[in-house]
Amino acid sequence: MTASAASAVDVKALYSQALALVREGRGEAALPVLGRIIEANPRVAEAHWMAAQIFCDADNFPRALGHAEAAVRLRPAEPAVWITWADTVALSGVKEAERAFLAALREAGLPMPVKLRLQDRFGSQRAAARLDVPGVPAAQVQGAMRLMAARDFAKAEAQAAALVRAQPKSALAANLLGSALAGQGKTAAAMAQLQAAAKLDPFYPEPHLNAARVLVATGKPDEAARALRSAIARAPDLEAALLEYGTILNQQMKAQRAKPWLERALRLQPKSVAGLIAMGNCCTQLREHEEAADHLRRAVDLSARKSPEALCLLSQSLSHLGRDDEALALVDEALALRPDFLLAIVRKATLLQLLGRFDEAEGYFRTAMERAPQDGELFRNYMASHKAGPDDPLVDQMMARIEEPALDDRARMGFAFAIAKGLEDQKRHDAAFAYIRQGNDLMRKLYPYDIEERRAEVALLKRVMAGFDWAGTQVPEPSAAAPIFVTGMPRSGTTLVEQIISSHSSVTGAGELGLFLKSARDAGFAARDQRLADMPPEAIARIGHDFARQLAERFPDAARITDKSITTYNYIGLVRLALPQARIVVVRRDPRDTLLSIYKNRFPEGTHPYAYDLRDLANYYATFVEMVEFWRAETPDWFTEVQYETLVANPEAESRRLVAACGLDWEDACLNFHENKRRVDTLSVYQVRQPISGGSVKAWQRYEAELAPMIEVLAERGLLPE
16 A cells, blocks of 8 residues: 555554454554554554554564654654653663663653653662652551561551551552552452552552562463563563563463563572572573573572572473483482472472383372372373373373363363373273364464464575585584484484484483584574575584584583484584584484374474474475475485384394494494483383384374374375375
């Protein structure tokens, strides 16, 4: 639409459409509509104002700030647009944006009271409101606050109620009364007072913070998150609000969004044990395990080793770094402090399970499940190493529990996958798939996904890598490290292959490290910004040396390691350029079995988001084949392929071929891989401890009718085995 083609009626109708979408909670869908308005008439302040709020809600602060500033330029006398700009600046935490806002505010023709309050949120009241109750002695206010700090909420309520009677228009008095009521569990009355406080003074942050705490306590995290953002918008250095908002995002498995808020909280309170624990948890979710361990060690030290939570989370980080003896010791230390601490009990169970000590893990899992009978994820984790017998009552107990109305979606999802596993153990396949589908549908609800994102990623990778002179490029002084990369689709047999290789006396199994791509990015490789041909050979050499350095730090005594990072098949050429001594093994399996196995399992939240829809699974598999075929054409001799079905049918011959392809001499231990006692962090934690079996070959046939949408796409793409 052009400006000449848009009438005032068009703009009005479009704005009404955008407004309706926002009211429905579909702000993202409103953005293209607002874009059409701005394209037609960039002087419509309301469109910029609404766009600023939508972008701000999505933490897209560069776009939000641009639109907020544009709205102010168009309506400089309108306080509402200035408030939106101030909110956006405060939430962004960008100092340059703050300076620009304050400079503009000094020249603004706003009413002086509004101007001063907007200025104060970036000055004297940026960390907390400082309010008086006119006509009430300060000692009376301070007395109520001391009672609150002492958690004597009943007496605090009486004093705060007296303040409200004396000054019914005081926001501070209403906030104190609301907080005292909340401390006694009087939720409805507390919220009424806190809402009254926010209405009495729209610039006052504390009522929003206190309302958020009530909302968290009553199981309303989304509403609590909105209240915390309102508090931060009014006081950008309100550390408690920053920390509690980051914590909610952590709990919702939104670690990428949580991290900047937690960083802001820690800049304000670098010795906050709670802040360090939250940041450690966040980094763990992001698989930044070294950084997580640094934060959690500090939390352990600052708490004088008296925080069981810090000890347990540090244990988790060290376990991810392969330091399981230390991890177990930390869990035991936490249990010594608090034998009934649920997180420590679960952590001990999980660690023992990863180490293959299933009998020991069982007791801890059972204790935890008795303590948290509605934690579906806990039951799912237990079922990973528990084989349900025909008369196992646990399966029927879980089938009853999943119907309980009080369960939230995450708990119900965990139970669905756990029940499906138990029913399969009992050979009740006719009942299992309904639960498999239920778990996947709930996961897709939590994590919507567009397969076009993956198609665009593959197109970009091929464009970046194509036309490179792989054979002729000389990388100066490359690393001599010789890791063995095992890659392929999840659930294709990569864990089995890694276990065979790592059973060799000279090889240490490292699991999914995820370090190579990080090293590549640190060395300047950014697929969106450049072609590989434009990257200096010295930078490619740096990738290999950085990767090797990290391996040496993490596995100082290892001669060679295996890295089972699933996505390595995307970067085969770059891996071999940076690490010419590396070996790469690509594992293939009948896609129907691979994709069914993916669909039957739940991956860590935020990973493999394509996995929860049958058609998306098939289309994603097509992109895997596309990348392998790309590298077969570009670098045909730089990787070895292993077919899972051939391996399980002829284990000795195929294992010998595999070991030779890795540049190793044969050892019989490679055939007895199931006796390997190394830690295995995989969905196949139980199966990998068993001898090779063909029991999962052609498992898809049990669910052929239910898998029809997936099989149809595979057939259309020519990907079904002959």
